[in-house]
Amino acid sequence: xxxxxxxxxxxxxxRVEAFSDGVFAIAITLLVLDLKVPRLNDQAEGGLWRxxxxxxxxxxxxxxxxxxxxxxxxxxxxLFGQIKKSDHLxxxxxxxxxxxxxxxxxxxxxxxxxxxxxxxRIAAMIYSGTFVLIAIFFNLLWRYAxxxxxxxxxxxHDAATVLGITEQYRFGPxxxxxxxxxxxxxxxxxxxxxxxxxxxFAIPKSAKPRELNRI
Amino acid sequence: xxxxxxxxxxxxxxRVEAFSDGVFAIAITLLVLDLKVPRLNDQAEGGLWRxxxxxxxxxxxxxxxxxxxxxxxxxxxxLFGQIKKSDHLxxxxxxxxxxxxxxxxxxxxxxxxxxxxxxxRIAAMIYSGTFVLIAIFFNLLWRYAxxxxxxxxxxxHDAATVLGITEQYRFGPxxxxxxxxxxxxxxxxxxxxxxxxxxxFAIPKSAKPRELNRI
Amino acid sequence: xxxxxxxxxxxxxxRVEAFSDGVFAIAITLLVLDLKVPRLNDQAEGGLWRxxxxxxxxxxxxxxxxxxxxxxxxxxxxLFGQIKKSDHLxxxxxxxxxxxxxxxxxxxxxxxxxxxxxxxRIAAMIYSGTFVLIAIFFNLLWRYAxxxxxxxxxxxHDAATVLGITEQYRFGPxxxxxxxxxxxxxxxxxxxxxxxxxxxFAIPKSAKPRELNRI
Amino acid sequence: xxxxxxxxxxxxxxRVEAFSDGVFAIAITLLVLDLKVPRLNDQAEGGLWRxxxxxxxxxxxxxxxxxxxxxxxxxxxxLFGQIKKSDHLxxxxxxxxxxxxxxxxxxxxxxxxxxxxxxxRIAAMIYSGTFVLIAIFFNLLWRYAxxxxxxxxxxxHDAATVLGITEQYRFGPxxxxxxxxxxxxxxxxxxxxxxxxxxxFAIPKSAKPRELNRI
Numbered sequence: 001x002x003x004x005x006x007x008x009x010x011x012x013x014x015r016v017e018a019f020s021d022g023v024f025a026i027a028i029t030l031l032v033l034d035l036k037v038p039r040l041n042d043q044a045e046g047g048l049w050r051x052x053x054x055x056x057x058x059x060x061x062x063x064x065x066x067x068x069x070x071x072x073x074x075x076x077x078x079l080f081g082q083i084k085k086s087d088h089l090x091x092x093x094x095x096x097x098x099x100x101x102x103x104x105x106x107x108x109x110x111x112x113x114x115x116x117x118x119x120x121r122i123a124a125m126i127y128s129g130t131f132v133l134i135a136i137f138f139n140l141l142w143r144y145a146x147x148x149x150x151x152x153x154x155x156x157h158d159a160a161t162v163l164g165i166t167e168q169y170r171f172g173p174x175x176x177x178x179x180x181x182x183x184x185x186x187x188x189x190x191x192x193x194x195x196x197x198x199x200x201f202a203i204p205k206s207a208k209p210r211e212l213n214r215i
Numbered sequence: 216x217x218x219x220x221x222x223x224x225x226x227x228x229x230r231v232e233a234f235s236d237g238v239f240a241i242a243i244t245l246l247v248l249d250l251k252v253p254r255l256n257d258q259a260e261g262g263l264w265r266x267x268x269x270x271x272x273x274x275x276x277x278x279x280x281x282x283x284x285x286x287x288x289x290x291x292x293x294l295f296g297q298i299k300k301s302d303h304l305x306x307x308x309x310x311x312x313x314x315x316x317x318x319x320x321x322x323x324x325x326x327x328x329x330x331x332x333x334x335x336r337i338a339a340m341i342y343s344g345t346f347v348l349i350a351i352f353f354n355l356l357w358r359y360a361x362x363x364x365x366x367x368x369x370x371x372h373d374a375a376t377v378l379g380i381t382e383q384y385r386f387g388p389x390x391x392x393x394x395x396x397x398x399x400x401x402x403x404x405x406x407x408x409x410x411x412x413x414x415x416f417a418i419p420k421s422a423k424p425r426e427l428n429r430i
Numbered sequence: 431x432x433x434x435x436x437x438x439x440x441x442x443x444x445r446v447e448a449f450s451d452g453v454f455a456i457a458i459t460l461l462v463l464d465l466k467v468p469r470l471n472d473q474a475e476g477g478l479w480r481x482x483x484x485x486x487x488x489x490x491x492x493x494x495x496x497x498x499x500x501x502x503x504x505x506x507x508x509l510f511g512q513i514k515k516s517d518h519l520x521x522x523x524x525x526x527x528x529x530x531x532x533x534x535x536x537x538x539x540x541x542x543x544x545x546x547x548x549x550x551r552i553a554a555m556i557y558s559g560t561f562v563l564i565a566i567f568f569n570l571l572w573r574y575a576x577x578x579x580x581x582x583x584x585x586x587h588d589a590a591t592v593l594g595i596t597e598q599y600r601f602g603p604x605x606x607x608x609x610x611x612x613x614x615x616x617x618x619x620x621x622x623x624x625x626x627x628x629x630x631f632a633i634p635k636s637a638k639p640r641e642l643n644r645i
Numbered sequence: 646x647x648x649x650x651x652x653x654x655x656x657x658x659x660r661v662e663a664f665s666d667g668v669f670a671i672a673i674t675l676l677v678l679d680l681k682v683p684r685l686n687d688q689a690e691g692g693l694w695r696x697x698x699x700x701x702x703x704x705x706x707x708x709x710x711x712x713x714x715x716x717x718x719x720x721x722x723x724l725f726g727q728i729k730k731s732d733h734l735x736x737x738x739x740x741x742x743x744x745x746x747x748x749x750x751x752x753x754x755x756x757x758x759x760x761x762x763x764x765x766r767i768a769a770m771i772y773s774g775t776f777v778l779i780a781i782f783f784n785l786l787w788r789y790a791x792x793x794x795x796x797x798x799x800x801x802h803d804a805a806t807v808l809g810i811t812e813q814y815r816f817g818p819x820x821x822x823x824x825x826x827x828x829x830x831x832x833x834x835x836x837x838x839x840x841x842x843x844x845x846f847a848i849p850k851s852a853k854p855r856e857l858n859r860i
Contacts (some may be wrong), residue, residue, distance in 0.1 A: 021234045
């Protein structure tokens with residue numbers, strides 16, 4: 001069973017992706033632990049509907065964080081479609097990105113709990129700030145992998161695609177940083193912007209079919 | 216290590232399935248977190264049996280949700296046996312389906328907690344309503360993948376099998392919607408119907424051996 | 431990329447195993463959630479050591495359940511080394527086995543909480559009773575897969591190995607059933623027997639090297 | 646689809662690694678459950694910042710444990726790059742190592758809760774003591790796999806690399822044991838040493854490019 005060195009490197013990278021996928025899958029599933037069954041003090045008719053309805057920030061935060069992690073997973077997946085090798089620093093940078101992803105349930109819970117209090121803007125800044133951090137880690141990971149003429153990419157990588165990803169990623173930290181600034185003035189608007197951004201990224205662009213097939 | 220474009224697309228789809236399997240596996244395992252060890256106030260003989268027995272709705276809800284997610288995983292698995300390509304919209308639709316799956320522990324817990332209260336019907340409507348939503352997402356995913364003459368299917372897909380799945384999936388949302396209506400009148404009957412439906416789907420039909428082997 | 435039908439069936443079975451491995455991995459990791467940081471009422475010197483030491487049943491239950499699930503995973507893994515095909519009933523039987531595995535954290539927590547109370551024997555009976563159930567599911571799964579002349583096994587399966595597994599599995603339910611009976615008289619002895627049984631299964635037998643390599 | 650016996654053994658080992666990766670991924674993601682949203686008693690301006698800032702030990706413990714598990718995963722991954730076969734004892738030793746990994750959230754939580762109390766040194770000793778245990782399990786696993794002239798390694802393994810790993814692993818238990826001794830005198834210094842050690846291991850050494858590519 002002789003394999004070329006390139007094939008071994010690609011298999012190794014596949015395992016790194018599998019581990020990352022596991023962390024993404026767990027982080028996105030743990031979000032549900034924040035949906036708590038409401039306790040009713042009075043058993044008045046219609047009490048449960050009202051109690052559930054009052055938890056709207058929790059549901060909205062759940063959907064926002066779920067969509068955001070989903071889009072980030074798709075991005076991560078797309079990156080690994082380009083990356084064919086890995087080294088120690090790459091594993092560490094990828095690990096830092098995963099740390100950012102696993103943390104998401106915490107600011108999500110924080111935002112849901114405080115969005116209706118007078119501390120809402122702090123919670124919203126921390127929530128969007130987490131996404132700034134993750135977006136920066138994404139840039140670090142990609143710039144390292146694609147740097148020095150495609151350090152960890154396939155030998156026959158398409159320079160235009162690589163440049164396109166680099167261009168596109170530049171906006172992530174900026175957009176979320178802008179949302180942090182918005183959060184300083186209005187928690188609810190920054191919250192809505194986070195949701196809109198996730199939905200915007202989720203909506204398919206009029207991409208060329210070939211690119212779509214390769215995700 | 217040259218691969219045809221088709222093989223690459225199939226490998227990509229395999230990774231999407233692996234991620235989805237991870238989410239299914241975690242969601243189905245998190246259900247156990249709802250089984251709580253009862254606290255005894257008085258240490259009377261036989262007190263633990265009684266305390267455990269009084270938790271019957273929790274056990275029944277656990278079994279119902281476990282079987283339902285299991286059957287949904289089998290369905291998802293079967294779909295991916297037909298699907299050979301993926302694109303951005305497919306990833307998003309699959310992500311929405313997964314969001315529905317990860318949510319299941321929440322209405323499960325809600326139903327178990329309220330089935331014996333006078334808010335039981337609300338909890339039962341939300342519980343079965345969740346399955347309506349998941350069934351709709353299943354239809355969206357499949358109709359998109361199989362639409363336009365099998366957009367994301369294998370080139371040599373069997374038209375009869377595809378039509379069979381489409382036909383079969385049409386009933387999912389309808390059946391669960393009917394259970395929502397039943398829940399409006401009786402929580403316990405709708406609960407039992409959810410369990411029966413999961414058991415019914417779990418029981419193997421007199422399928423042709425060849426189809427069975429391919430799952 | 432043409433594949434024989436046999437290869438497709440084997441790939442499918444590999445995915446079922448991957449899903450099962452995910453459930454095993456999550457169930458075995460969720461056990462840690464039962465290890466709770468003790469709260470100290472008085473900050474007396476040495477208070478934390480004592481508080482931690484008083485939690486010994488929790489640690490022992492953790493180790494026992496961890497080893498038991500680990501051994502069960504090894505068994506499951508070994509079964510799938512023989513099984514090359516799958517069908518709907520097999521998926522359901524495997525699902526029931528996984529339900530048994532995911533449940534384990536609950537009786538583990540129950541036993542740890544009640545081992546020092548006068549309800550200890552009930553908790554111990556439920557704990558060992560869970561393993562009776564899992565052992566029965568293992569037998570059902572294997573008997574179905576290996577029945578009718580090796581329904582789901584490789585065509586060239588070794589009849590002696592298959593018979594050996596069947597023989598060996600027969601004892602699982604009996605041994606755990608015996609421990610349930612012991613639990614009726616003494617919780618602590620049945621608890622120790624569960625631990626001893628897991629350690630006994632974990633200790634490698636003087637197996638032939640070839641079998642070892644194939645696990 | 647004929648495969649050599651060697652290829653089968655390698656595939657088997659791949660599955661063991663996949664299961665292990667699952668456990669690592671879950672354990673590293675469960676760490677986030679220890680980040681708790683603070684409850685505010687008084688809604689004074691700036692109260693949330695202060696409440697969050699007071700949780701610094703929780704964040705630091707999260708980062709330290711995350712990095713430590715990440716580095717351990719990289720180590721585990723590297724070991725499996727050498728190991729091509731598995732047997733029952735190997736599965737058990739690997740299982741014990743995984744038990745150590747899954748336990749980490751518990752001492753992490755313990756340390757975060759007690760670092761500011763006068764029981765801090767006990768918590769710090771248990772925290773670093775857990776890493777001593779894991780480091781010992783790593784040595785046991787590797788020494789068994791590489792013993793007897795490379796019992797479970799590839800036939801053409803590089804003796805120098807194997808010796809290098811053995812040499813390197815010898816220091817793990819010693820370094821963490823030294824940190825346990827430090828913890829006896831100062832909890833905070835031992836805590837910082839754990840963090841520094843994780844960062845030190847995470848920083849890439851000036852390795853030869855070829856080795857890097859193989860991780």
